Amino acid sequence: MAREDPESRGYPGDPMDLSLEWLPGGVNQCLMTLSTLDAAGAPDSRTMLLSEVTRDGFFFHTDALSNKCAQIAADARVTLTILLAEQGRQLVVQGTAEPADAREVAQAYRDRGPYLQQLAWMNTDEFAALDDASRVTQWAQLATDHTAGFTPPATWTGYVVRPRRLRFWEGAVDTASRRVEYVATDGSWETSFRAG
Numbered sequence: 001m002a003r004e005d006p007e008s009r010g011y012p013g014d015p016m017d018l019s020l021e022w023l024p025g026g027v028n029q030c031l032m033t034l035s036t037l038d039a040a041g042a043p044d045s046r047t048m049l050l051s052e053v054t055r056d057g058f059f060f061h062t063d064a065l066s067n068k069c070a071q072i073a074a075d076a077r078v079t080l081t082i083l084l085a086e087q088g089r090q091l092v093v094q095g096t097a098e099p100a101d102a103r104e105v106a107q108a109y110r111d112r113g114p115y116l117q118q119l120a121w122m123n124t125d126e127f128a129a130l131d132d133a134s135r136v137t138q139w140a141q142l143a144t145d146h147t148a149g150f151t152p153p154a155t156w157t158g159y160v161v162r163p164r165r166l167r168f169w170e171g172a173v174d175t176a177s178r179r180v181e182y183v184a185t186d187g188s189w190e191t192s193f194r195a196g
């Protein structure tokens, strides 16, 4: 595995520059798989919206009572798998999930559309257990009661994933796929080119 100066090959030295170049602008536009470790140490995964990427890291938002939050509280190591199928790219980020600050979490709620804002209130096991007709009528009633919009429920929360290792995979039609890997080492990034 060759260690390289990425800039001599046209790649930035800071992987967040490449993340910002690869990922779509704006918010709530990209899906990813968030992997955590469960209480037995087994991997657990689910699809999530990648809410935002900044120089601070990768943000996602969820319900504080969800399994993933309990898992992160016990072990904050996570992996994000971001597939950009149309571009023939994949970004896999290993890192640590930290609570996002309150202002960012509130802004992320404002950035969600009306359906997802209401879902944050009604996404409970109690609601899931209702019969279908009750789920529809109660949903419609809450929407009618909140035509002016929703404020975030107390359980609305968010995390920022601070990366430790990032692997940027790119496909090609005229040569082999390849990954560029960045690993945090002693305050800087070590880069290598890996088989796809």
Ligand SMILES: Cc1cc2nc3c(=O)[nH]c(=O)nc-3n(C[C@H](O)[C@H](O)[C@H](O)COP(=O)(O)O)c2cc1C
Pocket (backbone or CB within 6 Å): 031, 045, 046, 047, 048, 049, 050, 060, 061, 062, 063, 066, 067, 068, 069
């Ligand atoms: C397309 C899609 C997007 C989703 N986005 C989110 C999200 O941004 N936040 C979230 O909490 N759950 C989201 N979910 C639901 C999660 O996949 C998951 O079912 C839920 O968060 C409960 O996960 P947990 O029990 O592992 O904590 C999404 C599901 C799908 C299919």
